[in-house]
Amino acid sequence: xxxxxxxxxxxxxxxxxxxxxxxxxxxxxxxxxxxxxxxxxxxxxxxxxxxxxxxxxxxxxxxxxxxxxxxxxxxxxxxxxxxxxxxxxxxxxxxxxxxxxxxxxxxxxxxxxxxxxxxxxxxxxxxxxxxxxxxxxxxxxxxxxxxxxxxxxxxxxxxxxxxxxxxxxxxxxxxxxxxxxxxxxxxxxxxxxxxxxxxxxxxxxxxxxxxxxxxxxxxxxxxxxxxxxxxxxxxxxxxxxxxxxxxxxxxxxxxxxxxxxxxxxxxxxxxxxxxxxxxxxxxxxxxxxxxxxxxxxxxxxxxxxxxxxxxxxxxxxxxxxxxxxxxxxx
Amino acid sequence: xxxxxxxxxxxxxxxxxxxxxxxxxxxxxxxxxxxxxxxxxxxxxxxxxxxxxxxxxxxxxxxxxxxxxxxxxxxxxxxxxxxxxxxxxxxxxxxxxxxxxxxxxxxxxxxxxxxxxxxxxxxxxxxxxxxxxxxxxxxxxxxxxxxxxxxxxxxxxxxxxxxxxxxxxxxxxxxxxxxxxxxxxxxxxxxxxxxxxxxxxxxxxxxxxxxxxxxxxxxxxxxxxxxxxxxxxxxxxxxxxxxxxxxxxxxxxxxxxxxxxxxxxxxxxxxxxxxxxxxxxxxxxxxxxxxxxxxxxxxxxxxx
Numbered sequence: 001x002x003x004x005x006x007x008x009x010x011x012x013x014x015x016x017x018x019x020x021x022x023x024x025x026x027x028x029x030x031x032x033x034x035x036x037x038x039x040x041x042x043x044x045x046x047x048x049x050x051x052x053x054x055x056x057x058x059x060x061x062x063x064x065x066x067x068x069x070x071x072x073x074x075x076x077x078x079x080x081x082x083x084x085x086x087x088x089x090x091x092x093x094x095x096x097x098x099x100x101x102x103x104x105x106x107x108x109x110x111x112x113x114x115x116x117x118x119x120x121x122x123x124x125x126x127x128x129x130x131x132x133x134x135x136x137x138x139x140x141x142x143x144x145x146x147x148x149x150x151x152x153x154x155x156x157x158x159x160x161x162x163x164x165x166x167x168x169x170x171x172x173x174x175x176x177x178x179x180x181x182x183x184x185x186x187x188x189x190x191x192x193x194x195x196x197x198x199x200x201x202x203x204x205x206x207x208x209x210x211x212x213x214x215x216x217x218x219x220x221x222x223x224x225x226x227x228x229x230x231x232x233x234x235x236x237x238x239x240x241x242x243x244x245x246x247x248x249x250x251x252x253x254x255x256x257x258x259x260x261x262x263x264x265x266x267x268x269x270x271x272x273x274x275x276x277x278x279x280x281x282x283x284x285x286x287x288x289x290x291x292x293x294x295x296x297x298x299x300x301x302x303x304x305x306x307x308x309x310x311x312x313x314x315x316x317x318x319x320x321x322x323x324x325x326x327x328x329x330x
Numbered sequence: 331x332x333x334x335x336x337x338x339x340x341x342x343x344x345x346x347x348x349x350x351x352x353x354x355x356x357x358x359x360x361x362x363x364x365x366x367x368x369x370x371x372x373x374x375x376x377x378x379x380x381x382x383x384x385x386x387x388x389x390x391x392x393x394x395x396x397x398x399x400x401x402x403x404x405x406x407x408x409x410x411x412x413x414x415x416x417x418x419x420x421x422x423x424x425x426x427x428x429x430x431x432x433x434x435x436x437x438x439x440x441x442x443x444x445x446x447x448x449x450x451x452x453x454x455x456x457x458x459x460x461x462x463x464x465x466x467x468x469x470x471x472x473x474x475x476x477x478x479x480x481x482x483x484x485x486x487x488x489x490x491x492x493x494x495x496x497x498x499x500x501x502x503x504x505x506x507x508x509x510x511x512x513x514x515x516x517x518x519x520x521x522x523x524x525x526x527x528x529x530x531x532x533x534x535x536x537x538x539x540x541x542x543x544x545x546x547x548x549x550x551x552x553x554x555x556x557x558x559x560x561x562x563x564x565x566x567x568x569x570x571x572x573x574x575x576x577x578x579x580x581x582x583x584x585x586x587x588x589x590x591x592x593x594x595x596x597x598x599x600x601x602x603x604x605x606x607x608x609x610x611x612x613x614x615x616x617x618x619x620x621x622x623x624x625x626x627x628x629x630x631x632x633x634x
Contacts, residue, residue, distance in 0.1 A: 025465070033471040037479050043490055044483040067485040068408025071401045071416075072495060073387035074503050078373070087499060089506020097386075097489055097499055121387050121395065121416035122405065 047095040052215050054093075054100040055197060057085055058108060058135035059117040059125040063216075070124035072097030076116035082109045085116065103199025103214045108137060110164050110198050133165065138197030139220035140170070140190045140212055148211040153177045153185050159201035159212045160188050168194035170201060188212065192221055339454060339565040342604035355597030362438045370502050385439070385498045386489070387419060395419035400537040401495075404487060407480040424541060430595065432542020436528060436535045437568075437596035441497045445512055446528045449519035450568065461524040464531070466571065466592065473533035473540075493527070494534050525568050529592075539591040549593060549600065550611035551576045551586040557607050563599035573599065577607070585616030 050056075050063050057076050060066050076099050077085040084106045088094035099116075101108065110132045117125040129135060142148055142159075149156035150172070163170040170188050177183040188201075190212075199214045214220075224230075234242055252268030255261065260273040343352040350357075370388070373379040381390045386401045397419030402412055412420065427435055437443055476488040489495055493508075493515050500508035515527045528535055551557075554577050563577070564570040572590035579585075600608040 029465065029468065029471050033468065033475045036472065037475040040476075040487055040490060041479055041483050044479070044485040044487055047485060047490060064484055065410065068405060068480070069410035071386045071398070071405055071412075071486060072489055072499065073383040074499065075383050075387065075389060077503065078379075078382045087503045089500070089504060089508060090496065090511065091507035095485075095490070097495060119382075119389075120413070121389075121397065121419065122410065122412045124410070127413060 050095075050100075050216070051093050052219055053102060053104070053213070054088075055103055055108075055137045055199060055214060055216075057099055057101070057116045057125055058110075058114055058132060058137055058196070059120075059127070059129035060137070061124055061126060066124050067095055067098070069122050070098050071122050073121060074099065075119040075121060076125060079115040079119040081111065081115065082106060084108055101199070103138075103197075103202040104210060105203070107199030107203040108135075108196075109200075110135070110196060133194070133196060135196045135198075136217055138199070138214040139192050139217045140195050140197065140199075140201050140214045141220040142188055142190060142212045143215075144211040147207055147209075148188070149206070150186050150188055151211075153179060153183055155186060156206060157186065157188070158204050158206055162200045162204040164198060164200060165194045165196065169196070192217070339562050340602040342560055342562065343602045346604040347606075352601050355601050359438055359596060360444070363441065363444060366439055367441060367498075367501065370498075374502055384495065384502050386495055387416060389415070394422070396423050399424045399541065400534055401486060401489060403537075404476060404480040404489070407477050408484045408486065409481075427538060427541050428545055430542075430547050431545040431593070432538035432540065432591065433535055433594040434542070434547075435538045436532075437594035440494055440534070441501070442494045442512070442515060442532075443528065445497070445516050446519045446525070447568075449516050450525060453520055453524060454565070458521065458524075462522050462526070464523060464526065466530050466569075468530050469533055469536035469539075472531060473536040476533050488533055492534065494532070529568055535594075543591045544613070545591075546613045547595065548611060548613045549588045549595060549597065549608055550615065551588070551607050552609060552611065553605065553607045554578075554580060554586055556605040558605055560604065562602040562604075563608070566598045566602045568596065568598075569593055580618060583618055585618050587611060587613055587616040589613070589616075 044067075048063055048067060056063070056066060057080075061069055072087065074087050074097075077087055084101045085099045086101070088096055088098050088100060090096050094100050112132060114129060114132050114135075117127060117129050120127070140159075142151075145151045157172065160166065160170045160172055168191060170190055172186040173189045175185045175187060177185045190201075197214045197217070201212045202210045202214050205212050231242075250267040253261075253264075253266045262273055265272045340352055346352075369381045369390075370384065373382060381388050383389055385398055387395070387397045389395055395415040395418050397412060397416050399420045402416065402420045405412070411417070479487040491511070493511050496508040497512045500506065500512075519526050519528075523530065551573075557577060563573055567573055569590070569592040572588050572593040575584055575590070576586055576588045595610075597608075597610065600606075600610070
């Protein structure tokens with residue numbers, strides 16, 4: 001370069017100096033740009049942490065792939081008829097320029113023709129998604145049992161009502177209301193087999209802060225151990241018991257200390273509690289009003305008291321005794 | 331006109347050719363930049379959807395896809411190829427800019443060009459002289475870094491901070507905080523480094539430079555013998571190093587065409603030259619005229 005030292009006496013020496021200079025210049029450039037690259041790379045890593053409440057459009061690839069495939073053109077935003085989607089601006093904690101929506105503000109309306117996916121020029125939104133019911137933008141979770149009105153024993157049901165996949169993605173599971181002892185609780189229950197994560201339930205939740213929220217599937221969904229088999233499912237598949245029922249040993253029921261269930265036969269002890277022999281204070285609340293199952297629903301006990309005929313959510317059949325979606329068979 | 335005004339860059343050209351002819355290419359360029367931006371804005375502002383999308387990818391009249399090849403290349407480095415329309419868009423854009431000069435994108439389309447040109451103009455008007463030094467090749471290093479970085483991180487890396495897409499997308503889809511990044515580029519060019527962003531750092535420009543490395547449409551200096559060394563072209567050019575080999579290369583046997591890929595084909599040199607030395611021409615039209623030998627013998631062809 002132009003910085004050849006004038007003192008270079010021989011051509012060989014000046015060549016050596018030029019080579020040194022070239023190496024220094026190259027090293028400086030590589031280090032400077034390398035540092036910029038390091039910073040950008042770390043930023044890129046951070047940018048993969050999508051906030052739990054920011055949902056991607058239907059058909060979006062997993063976040064890792066999405067950030068490589070999406071070119072931030074906004075065509076999905078443009079073709080969304082409900083203005084659900086927006087492109088992230090730099091101050092939003094979503095990777096700049098990428099499309100997202102916030103369920104509580106504007107949920108996905110689940111268009112039949114999925115225009116956002118069709119508009120995508122890169123496959124960041126998977127063009128293989130042709131049935132919007134197969135979309136998995138997230139998974140709704142009734143996250144707060146303390147404030148959900150249905151958990152308080154009321155009949156809000158709004159999330160259930162607005163669900164586009166009603167009775168499949170959200171069902172109302174009926175449990176006895178042990179607080180009043182004479183009512184039922186209709187608990188909105190999300191089923192991951194059918195929930196698309198559209199966010200209508202979260203948007204519609206009447207609470208000041210929604211009790212039901214849509215989260216990325218990875219956050220909202222548990223997973224059974226892979227070796228796990230759910231007995232009753234296996235039983236159903238096999239068409240009968242898988243064990244020798246004859247040699248089953250009945251164990252005594254384990255009830256909280258001092259508690260008896262009037263009229264209940266305990267196969268373990270062979271005794272039946274006398275209906276009138278129980279001190280009132282040790283009875284379960286509401287025990288006199290209704291027969292008590294010998295085990296909590298969901299733990300292998302008999303079906304919980306079914307809802308009165310005509311109740312929504314119960315017409316499809318008997319209430320399952322375990323949370324649906326627990327696929328025992330693999 | 332006062333004497334002071336006459337020393338201003340381009341004033342000779344204005345005196346010789348009139349204001350309009352001395353700003354012809356600048357006006358055409360600004361008109362193009364704003365017309366393109368206007369087309370993009372017509373949808374969101376007026377509901378007339380001629381063009382959807384932004385500079386990364388757009389879809390015009392539901393028939394013409396245009397994809398930014400640099401963004402698509404970064405995406406490809408992460409292992410994701412576009413859909414058919416996206417690929418067609420890449421081909422169209424790549425062929426177009428190959429023909430008209432790769433960095434015609436920079437000077438005729440890119441919205442940041444208006445920002446940095448304004449910074450450059452203000453720098454001249456305010457007489458800001460000092461400038462941090464950074465080699466012009468830095469942008470090629472940044473370009474390589476973004477491509478390798480995309481492959482390593484799996485993220486379209488430069489789009490995380492690209493002021494070009496942030497500004498363009500911001501204008502069309504909502505600016506948010508992107509104005510701060512654009513302002514930073516403006517202030518950087520104005521106070522820290524003359525022609526710093528477009529001329530030294532921006533990998534988008536570097537990419538388009540390479541794309542137009544052998545573009546047929548180039549600025550040429552057919553009348554270089556008439557050059558009166560007023561230096562206005564060097565003053566106004568965002569990449570002044572590209573001018574010299576052609577303008578002053580006659581003695582070294584260099585042809586009159588500006589071959590350097592960094593030239594943005596902005597045509598500003600054509601505007602400000604009172605002697606009409608420059609004009610747009612073909613790359614192949616590069617034979618040194620016989621008997622032309624008044625150039626600078628120190629400048630050998632191929633340098634820069």
